Amino acid sequence: MRKATSKLLTASFLASVLGACGSSTPPPPPGPPPVGSVTLNVQQGMPTPLQMLDIGVQVFATEADPEEITLPGAAIFAEIRNTETHYLPVALRHTLLSSNQWGIVRVLPATDPSLDLLITGTILESTGADLLLQVRAVDSTGRLWLDKRYADIARTADYPDSIPSLRGGGITDGPDPFQDLHAAIANDLLAFRNSLTTSDLARIQEVTQLRYAADLSPEAFAPYLETDAAGQLTLSRLPASNDPLLQHVADIQARHNVFIDTIDEYYEALYQDVKPRYDVWRQYSFEQVLDQRDNAERARNGEAVLGTGSFEALSQNYNRYKWSKIFEQEFVALSSGFVSETAPAVLELSRNVSGLTGPVEDLYAQWRVYLRGLYDIETQSAATAPAP
Amino acid sequence: MTQSFLILTPVTLRFAALSALLGLFALSTALHAADEPVLRDPAVSGSDLPLRPLFAGSWQKDFARSDKWEEEVQRIIDQLNREMQRQQGRGDAGAVGMSGSRRSVGNLVAHARLAELITRQTTMRITQSGDEVRIERQGDAALVCSTLSDIENTFSSAHGSELCGWDRLQLVFQILLAEGVLIEHRFSVDPSGEELSMLTSVSSRGSTPFNLMTFYTRYEAPEDGINCVQTLSRGLVCSALDGAPQTGAPAAEPAP
Numbered sequence: 001m002r003k004a005t006s007k008l009l010t011a012s013f014l015a016s017v018l019g020a021c022g023s024s025t026p027p028p029p030p031g032p033p034p035v036g037s038v039t040l041n042v043q044q045g046m047p048t049p050l051q052m053l054d055i056g057v058q059v060f061a062t063e064a065d066p067e068e069i070t071l072p073g074a075a076i077f078a079e080i081r082n083t084e085t086h087y088l089p090v091a092l093r094h095t096l097l098s099s100n101q102w103g104i105v106r107v108l109p110a111t112d113p114s115l116d117l118l119i120t121g122t123i124l125e126s127t128g129a130d131l132l133l134q135v136r137a138v139d140s141t142g143r144l145w146l147d148k149r150y151a152d153i154a155r156t157a158d159y160p161d162s163i164p165s166l167r168g169g170g171i172t173d174g175p176d177p178f179q180d181l182h183a184a185i186a187n188d189l190l191a192f193r194n195s196l197t198t199s200d201l202a203r204i205q206e207v208t209q210l211r212y213a214a215d216l217s218p219e220a221f222a223p224y225l226e227t228d229a230a231g232q233l234t235l236s237r238l239p240a241s242n243d244p245l246l247q248h249v250a251d252i253q254a255r256h257n258v259f260i261d262t263i264d265e266y267y268e269a270l271y272q273d274v275k276p277r278y279d280v281w282r283q284y285s286f287e288q289v290l291d292q293r294d295n296a297e298r299a300r301n302g303e304a305v306l307g308t309g310s311f312e313a314l315s316q317n318y319n320r321y322k323w324s325k326i327f328e329q330e331f332v333a334l335s336s337g338f339v340s341e342t343a344p345a346v347l348e349l350s351r352n353v354s355g356l357t358g359p360v361e362d363l364y365a366q367w368r369v370y371l372r373g374l375y376d377i378e379t380q381s382a383a384t385a386p387a388p
Numbered sequence: 389m390t391q392s393f394l395i396l397t398p399v400t401l402r403f404a405a406l407s408a409l410l411g412l413f414a415l416s417t418a419l420h421a422a423d424e425p426v427l428r429d430p431a432v433s434g435s436d437l438p439l440r441p442l443f444a445g446s447w448q449k450d451f452a453r454s455d456k457w458e459e460e461v462q463r464i465i466d467q468l469n470r471e472m473q474r475q476q477g478r479g480d481a482g483a484v485g486m487s488g489s490r491r492s493v494g495n496l497v498a499h500a501r502l503a504e505l506i507t508r509q510t511t512m513r514i515t516q517s518g519d520e521v522r523i524e525r526q527g528d529a530a531l532v533c534s535t536l537s538d539i540e541n542t543f544s545s546a547h548g549s550e551l552c553g554w555d556r557l558q559l560v561f562q563i564l565l566a567e568g569v570l571i572e573h574r575f576s577v578d579p580s581g582e583e584l585s586m587l588t589s590v591s592s593r594g595s596t597p598f599n600l601m602t603f604y605t606r607y608e609a610p611e612d613g614i615n616c617v618q619t620l621s622r623g624l625v626c627s628a629l630d631g632a633p634q635t636g637a638p639a640a641e642p643a644p
Contacts, residue, residue: 296546309592311498315505317565321548325529328543 031124031132034153040183041190043100050201051193052103053116053139054208055096057089059109059267060121060133080281083274084126088133090271092119095182101190106264109364113215114253114260116140116208117189128286129154131178135185137192140208141232145192152181159283177282207233213249215368216375220245245379252375259367288327440535441557441577443523444516447584447604449509454602457504461497464598468493499569499590499598506571507588507602513609521559523575531561531573568593582606 062081089107096105103116111118117139125132131152137145158177176182193201211233213221226236239246509525516522516535523531531552534540539553548565559575574587584604589597 292546309495309498311501313567314498314502314565314569317547317567317569318502318506318571321545321563321565322529324545324547325543325550328545329529 031151032149034151035180035184038180038183038187040095040099041101041187042098047101050198050205051101053193053201053204054103054114055105055117055119056108056112056115057093057096057105057119058111058121059107060085060088060123062123081123081126083278084123086267086270087274087278088123088126089119089121090267091176091178092121092182092185095179095186096189099186099190101186101193106260107267108260108263112260113140114208114212114256116204117145119185119189124149125151127289128159128177128282128284129289131181133181133185137189139204140211141204141234142227143204143232146185146188148188150181150184152178152184154178154282154286159286177286203234206235206238209249210235210239212253213246216249216252216372217245217379221249248375248379252371255374256367256371263364284330291324291327438535438538438554439557440516440521440554441559442516442581443514443521443559443575443577443584445514445606446609447512447514448607449511450583450603450605455600457500457600460598460600461500464496465493495592495595496598499592499595500600502569502571503588503590503598503600507586507600511609512584512604533559533561570597572597 062085086107093105093107096102106115108115117137119135119137121136122134123132124134131150131154133150134148135150136147139145154177158175196204207225210221210224214225221239224236224239225233228234506528509527511526513524514521515524519534519536521533521535525531529543531550532542533552535554537553539551541549541551542561543550546566548563550561550563552559552561554560555574557576561573563571563573565571569590569592572587572589574589575584577584582605584606586602586604588600588602590600591597
């Protein structure tokens with residue numbers, strides 16, 4: 001019985017050790033070629049009103065690699081992934097604002113009918129060395145602006161010269177190592193906008209207005225919208241400019257904007273809170289990925305090991321092993337620190353939106369229901385009020 | 389993030405060799421265990437948790453009792469010389485040969501010096517919880533092993549791999565460096581719990597292991613009662629513990 005057990009153990013060790021060996025040699029990330037060095041296209045003067053489309057960047061989704069659950073500290077890395085889904089949209093928002101090409105740009109927990117353009121994204125790969133995003137942008141008419149994978153590779157020069165010391169509690173506040181990727185997305189959006197005519201842009205803004213109104217009161221405003229042969233929303237007719245219901249919609253939308261601005265501010269606060277730690281974590285991740293790739297390359301090349309059997313060779317081999325293990329232990333400790341120190345900021349985000357309870361996504365849905373109710377009350381009150 | 393795949397390289401094959409060694413380790417453990425009653429921790433009587441000795445505490449090296457690598461090397465060389473003289477006396481000097489002996493001695497000295505290098509720390513701090521033993525040594529990676537499983541793979545990289553396990557009441561770590569050098573640390577405590585020994589063996593490709601025994605005695609570290617947590621923004625943050633910890637002293641600076 002015990003011999004059978006030991007055989008089982010041997011087999012499982014063989015599998016686990018070989019599996020671990022395989023996982024230590026990651027292949028290059030799949031996907032498109034890296035965006036390379038990208039210069040953000042910045043508008044020097046003010047864009048025209050028609051060009052100033054309001055943009056919503058929805059909190060990203062993530063596709064965690066199932067392989068990661070076998071790695072040490074997998075739960076910690078899952079938490080970091082979760083934080084990234086909030087962090088990266090804000091980084092993109094900053095880039096869009098820096099380009100000075102757009103109207104208001106907000107980060108939102110869900111789709112929003114009050115915006116001209118909605119950007120959604122999925123994190124496919126994110127380490128300190130690589131970032132791979134699937135990004136999709138659709139305007140209020142339903143026109144697809146882009147649906148594309150963006151990849152970027154960080155270079156050594158993207159990080160500070162020295163690795164921040166854990167002992168020293170080093171914090172960096174440098175530029176984003178994947179800024180090129182964000183700039184590439186912004187430039188692609190701009191290129192698409194520039195391909196549209198002024199009437200296209202005007203129609204987007206008109207549809208946005210009526211789509212929001214129809215979201216509040218479908219029976220009153222849905223008839224103004226129709227779907228054309230291309231599957232895009234278009235206007236069947238325009239309401240009168242002095243339509244009192246439209247004025248109610250504008251009032252409600254003003255309150256809605258205050259609400260989504262508040263949410264956006266909390267995402268910004270989260271970003272600012274997380275950034276210093278995230279930068280440190282990302283640099284450690286960068287070093288670790290480079291180390292793994294270097295090792296894999298050496299293994300593939302069957303690189304000869306310096307010396308054989310001498311004390312100098314043995315001690316060098318042991319030191320390599322020792323430092324790789326210390327690095328991994330510190331990396332896990334660092335990741336753990338990242339989660340424990342950013343958790344309060346994430347919690348704060350959930351707690352402080354309008355004093356309501358529940359996740360931001362739920363609050364947002366609650367708020368929209370509340371606004372619809374408010375709209376109904378106000379329009380009914382106006383209808384039943386005695387004429388002056 | 390990463391995809392697991394198997395590359396048949398010399399490194400991979402060495403890991404396979406490690407696995408085979410661990411198979412022997414598991415077999416050895418199982419056979420020893422067959423001779424021993426299955427012990428249970430009185431503190432968790434009634435549970436299925438195996439009994440593990442208490443290693444927790446701060447330990448300092450007992451230089452007087454610990455092996456000295458030079459003396460060990462000399463002892464083995466003397467033994468080899470005697471063996472060669474006996475062979476020459478019997479007229480079968482070619483059995484080993486002088487050049488082979490020189491190589492063996494060269495490897496022996498290299499292994500001995502490596503053993504000394506990796507056991508140079510004068511103190512160790514060991515923490516032990518219900519499911520883990522953590523051995524912290526200054527200037528080296530912590531040795532961490534589960535108290536629940538008998539054997540586990542604890543670390544693997546292109547530079548080497550580590551497994552740990554329990555051989556009766558001994559805690560064993562086996563490290564196979566990528567170049568085929570096998571290092572084993574075997575920890576045990578005496579029944580009084582006041583003395584800890586670590587047998588370190590270094591061998592390569594089936595050579596006779598060089599063994600170095602290091603003894604430690606328990607001591608009260610001055611910082612006992614301080615708990616330190618690594619943080620990103622503030623570095624190492626330490627605070628006083630309310631209760632008596634089951635740990636030795638942390639090798640850490642106090643909170644600012």
